[in-house]
Amino acid sequence: MKLWKPAILSLLVILILFPFVYLVLLSMASNWRFPEVLPAYFGLKNWGRIFGSETGLLGSFIISVVISLSVATVSTLSGFFISRTVSYHPRKNTLTLLTYFPYIMAPVVFGACLSFFFLKLGLFGKPTGVIVAQFMIAFPYALIFFSSFWNERTKSLENLVATLGGNRVQTFFKVLFPIAKGMLLICFFQTFLISWFEYGLTSIIGVGKVQTLTIKVFLFIKEANFYYGALSCCLLIFPPVVLLYLNKKYVFNKIV
Amino acid sequence: MKNKYSNIGLLFFVLIGVVPFAAAFIYSVLYSFGVVGVVNDGFTTRFWESSLTSGEFFKSFGYSAAIAAVSVTISVGLALWLALKFTKELNRKLLSFVIYLPLAIPGVVAAFFTFQLFSKAGFFSRLSYKLGWLEEARQFPDLVNDQYAIGIILTFITGVMPFFVLLFLNVYKNERVADLSRLAYSLGATPRQITWRVSLPVMLRKTWTLVVLYFIFLLGAYEVPLILGQESPQMLSVLVIREIKQYDLTKISEGYVVAVIYTIIVSLAAILLFSKKSKTTEAIVDN
Known part of the structure; x- marks a missing residue:
């Protein structure tokens, strides 16, 4: 290996890990004024306040988890079933193209244009x-994601089960779900992350009342409370790290 | 019976996938022409005229397109270089997990982090002060909320590049670029020719639609320019929300004009990219 290669790789690893380390350190700091390179206080005081009502971070964490789990579950299941209809439809290409419109559009603009209807439906x-709004952007992803699953091979398997006397429920539970298990898990993770990371749409439809973690980060930035901002960031990035690890260890490796 | 299930599926598809988008678009069009809206009193084209003549939309569109183009070009360039130069190393056990980590950082956190590092009272400013390069914080160059959108571009690159590294590593393996390169070498190609005539064309041909898709995603990015952008010009999504959510109710329609134009542009892009059964769907799923 050339000498510069390890240097570049080390730099790459440092650059990747630096945000995680910096945000953890910032979340443990307070009274860190310019021009000090190190904070005046460094400890677990901020982290201890997660459980207090002052920051509201525990509540935000719980509401974020509930919203993301709901969005991921509903999007994955509906995307799986409905993509079957779309993929086997004679006008598959047109239907898939229609799916791309909400997928490609900025969620925040989509939310702003839809806000009138949410207001009328009493969902504002x-x-x-927020769950319904996020579902509208996660669903197209799930639909596109599963479109490759419903191919000729899957169709042949379904026909084989029918020929052997299996009904529709058996086809799904005994054949389709087991072979789509890996894809279902990946889609669940991805739609969970779409919801977990969502800010613009949530701020428009939640109007500041539904304070997910991304909304909290923004509120703390506005208040110039960077320590709590960093704390919210940590709560926001560590669950996805765990999910990525599990995703990579147990899902990717098994389906590749 | 089979048709019944199919029709129910189709009904749900239309209700979830088509109706919201169509409703949002029609409502925006009606609002932009003054047909609906609290202070509007009937059809008019004046909001369109004032939006198009003010030039703010075009400025914002050009600004957003330039930022997205620069960010995507640099990200794709760096990702290609890393994927081709470090193919073996990046596939090793620990590194193969580490390169996934940036995907766990959402835009709002990336923007917050960039602000913490590059603002006038940020980490690098403090470091420069300690090293004696600065006497005051204001001497630190404008790297966030700046006119050249350096902070936004840096954040976009750090967010987009890791995805492309993973994508190119995947394509490198699936398209057997290593085998093709060995074949080209055995036929007398130089390393430079292998890179420019074999590896890059194969990888870019397979991924160009995703590159364009990322350009469109960045064009509509919201939270990063909201934190790191300047007052004027603003990126498209920030401009749309600023106009729609403002206190002057008579100006809201102009916000919807921008939203309608933006929707038409991205819809046309979707039609151009995906109208023929392209391989993009597979690429999105595979990666």
Whole structure:
């Protein structure tokens, strides 16, 4: 190996790990004024306040988890079933193209244009409204994701089960779900992350009342409370790290 | 019976996948022409005229397109270089996990982090002060909320490049670029020719639609330019939300004009990219 290669790789690893380390350190700091390179206080005081009502971070964490789990579950299951209809439809290409419109559009603009309807339906400023709104952007992803699963091979398997006397429920539970297990898990993770990372749409439909973690980060930035901002960032990035690890260890490796 | 299930599926597809988008678009069009809206009193084209003549949309569109183009070009360039130069190393056990880590950082956190590092009272400013390169914080160059959008571009690159590294590593393996390169070498090609005539064309041909897709995603990015952008010009999504959510109710329609134009542009892009059964769907799923 050339000498510069390890240097570049080390730099790459440092650059990747630096944000994680820096945000953890910032979340443990307070009273860190310019021009000090190190903070005046460094400890677990901020982290201890997660459980207090002052920051509201525990509540935000829980609401974020509930919203993301709901969005991921509903999107993955509906995407799996409905993509079958779309993929086997004679006008498959047109239907798939229609799916791309909401997928490609900025969620925040989509949310702003839809906000009137959410207001009329009484979903404005409610967690249910945020779940419905996020579902509208996660669903197209799930639909596109599963489109490759419904191919000729899958269709032949379905026909084989029918020929052998299996009904529709058996086809799904005994054949299709087991062979799509890996894809279902990946889609669940991805749609969970779409929801977990979502800010713009949530701020429009939640109107500040549904305070997910991304909304909290923004609120703390506005208040110039960077320590709590960093704390919110840590709560926001560590669950996805765990999911990525599990995804890579147990899902990718098994389906590749 | 089979048709019944199919029709129910289709009904749900239309209700979830098509109706919201169509409703949002029609409502925006009606609002932009003054047909609906709290202070609007009937059809008019004046909001369109004022939006198009003010030039703010075109400025914002050009600004957003330039930022997205620069970010995607640099990200793709760096990702290709890393994927081709470090193919073996990046596939090793520990590194293969480490390169996934940036995917766990959402835009709002990336923007917050960039702000913490590059603002005038940020980490690098403090470091420069300690090293004696600065006497005051204001001497630190404008790297966030700046006119050249350096902070935004840096954040976009750090967010987009890791995805492309993973994508190119995947394509490198699936398209057997290593085998093709060995074949080209045995036929007398130089390393430079192998890179420019074999590896890059194969990898870019397979991924160009995703590159364009990322350009469109960055064009509509919201939270990063909201934190790191300047007052004017603003990126498209920030401009749309600023106009729609403003207190002057008579100006809201102009926000919807921008939203309608933006929707038409991205829809046309979707039609151009995906109208023929392209391989993009497979690429999105595979990666």
